[in-house]
Amino acid sequence: xxxxxxxxxxxxxxxxxxxxxxxxxxxxxxxxxxxxxxxxxxxxxxxxxxxxxxxxxxxxxxxxxxxxxxxxxxxxxxxxxxxxxxxxxxxxxxxxxxxxxxxxxxxxxxxxxxxxxxxxxxxxxxxxxxxxxxxxxxxxxxxxxxxxxxxxxxxxxxxxxxxx
Amino acid sequence: xxxxxxxxxxxxxxxxxxxxxxxxxxxxxxxxxxxxxxxxxxxxxxxxxxxxxxxxxxxxxxxxxxxxxxxxxxxxxxxxxxxxxxxxxxxxxxxxxxxxxxxxxxxxxxxxxxxxxxxxxxxxxxxxxxxxxxxxxxxxxxxxxxxxxxxxxxxxxxxxxxxxxxxxxxxxxxxxxxxxxxxxxxxxxxxxxxxxx
Numbered sequence: 001x002x003x004x005x006x007x008x009x010x011x012x013x014x015x016x017x018x019x020x021x022x023x024x025x026x027x028x029x030x031x032x033x034x035x036x037x038x039x040x041x042x043x044x045x046x047x048x049x050x051x052x053x054x055x056x057x058x059x060x061x062x063x064x065x066x067x068x069x070x071x072x073x074x075x076x077x078x079x080x081x082x083x084x085x086x087x088x089x090x091x092x093x094x095x096x097x098x099x100x101x102x103x104x105x106x107x108x109x110x111x112x113x114x115x116x117x118x119x120x121x122x123x124x125x126x127x128x129x130x131x132x133x134x135x136x137x138x139x140x141x142x143x144x145x146x147x148x149x150x151x152x153x154x155x156x157x158x159x160x161x162x163x164x
Numbered sequence: 165x166x167x168x169x170x171x172x173x174x175x176x177x178x179x180x181x182x183x184x185x186x187x188x189x190x191x192x193x194x195x196x197x198x199x200x201x202x203x204x205x206x207x208x209x210x211x212x213x214x215x216x217x218x219x220x221x222x223x224x225x226x227x228x229x230x231x232x233x234x235x236x237x238x239x240x241x242x243x244x245x246x247x248x249x250x251x252x253x254x255x256x257x258x259x260x261x262x263x264x265x266x267x268x269x270x271x272x273x274x275x276x277x278x279x280x281x282x283x284x285x286x287x288x289x290x291x292x293x294x295x296x297x298x299x300x301x302x303x304x305x306x307x308x309x310x311x312x313x314x315x316x317x318x319x320x321x322x323x324x325x326x327x328x329x330x331x332x333x334x335x336x337x338x339x340x341x342x343x344x345x346x347x348x349x350x351x352x353x354x355x356x357x358x359x360x361x
Binding site: 042044048049050051054080083084087088090091094095096097098099101102103105106107111113114115116117119145148149152155156 | 226227230231232233236269272273276279280281283284285286287288289290291292294295296300302303304305306308330334337338341344345347348
């Protein structure tokens with residue numbers, strides 16, 4: 001009974017992480033805004049910044065991976081490999097989120113020393129959608145850290161409950 | 165069948181030596197990245213305008229503190245190298261202690277957390293550095309690296325060291341997880357043998 005609830009908990013966690021990564025991906029991809037000022041038309045897309053492209057790719061990889069692991073049978077020996085892959089996916093998620101946050105922070109506040117002006121004043125809806133995508137990415141990251149601990153707990157016997 | 169026993173006090177097993185070697189390299193890599201980036205500074209006097217024949221010079225400095233991503237980079241690398249140093253000291257001086265309870269698990273979890281931390285820091289810094297090197301036409305941000313070449317070179321060196329640290333930390337946490345696996349497998353086999361006996 002305990003094993004069944006543990007397994008269901010793990011599945012729910014992974015489904016939630018899949019959902020969050022997919023949401024971050026979709027919100028970032030559909031963010032687009034056109035603003036015009038002084039007869040110059042400026043369109044802000046997510047492909048303008050390399051960090052946002054990396055964010056989309058990383059979240060796509062994580063979503064596909066979570067979806068595939070959802071269907072892994074319980075008795076398969078691949079669960080030990082899933083622990084290391086979960087660590088790799090967590091690292092991928094943190095790196096993409098951190099890169100997107102760093103670039104978005106430069107876009108929002110600018111960099112006075114380098115002479116870079118903030119762009120959020122001209123394209124506010126784009127900035128809001130990017131913020132939403134980053135929040136979803138952060139939720140996916142937290143869920144993935146929990147998933148990592150969960151898979152570690154289910155594969156090894158970390159508290160050494162079976163005494164010798 | 166000879167299996168590595170990690171719970172037994174004393175002795176150096178193969179995974180112990182591998183882990184110690186990897187940790188030493190990771191410590192050196194992250195420390196080098198932190199030091200090179202924190203000493204990254206360049207001052208240049210540039211001519212910004214000319215009034216008649218008199219050039220107006222301005223002194224501009226490029227420091228790592230100007231960019232929050234680089235500040236995070238330095239802090240995170242210092243934290244990870246400190247973690248590695250602590251783990252090296254723990255590994256060398258605790259050969260007499262047994263790994264009971266949550267000791268092995270907490271080492272594995274701390275390694276995993278620090279691996280994600282250093283990967284986040286290195287990636288944030290590399291994307292912001294790419295912005296500085298190539299500029300961004302869409303946002304009308306011009307490049308920094310054509311005027312401050314030494315600053316960019318030193319930053320690139322620090323980034324390379326940090327990425328080496330990322331790979332090494334990934335290996336370190338994999339070895340820690342596998343030590344957990346070996347430990348639990350060893351204990352379960354002894355449990356079954358004692359049950360049989």
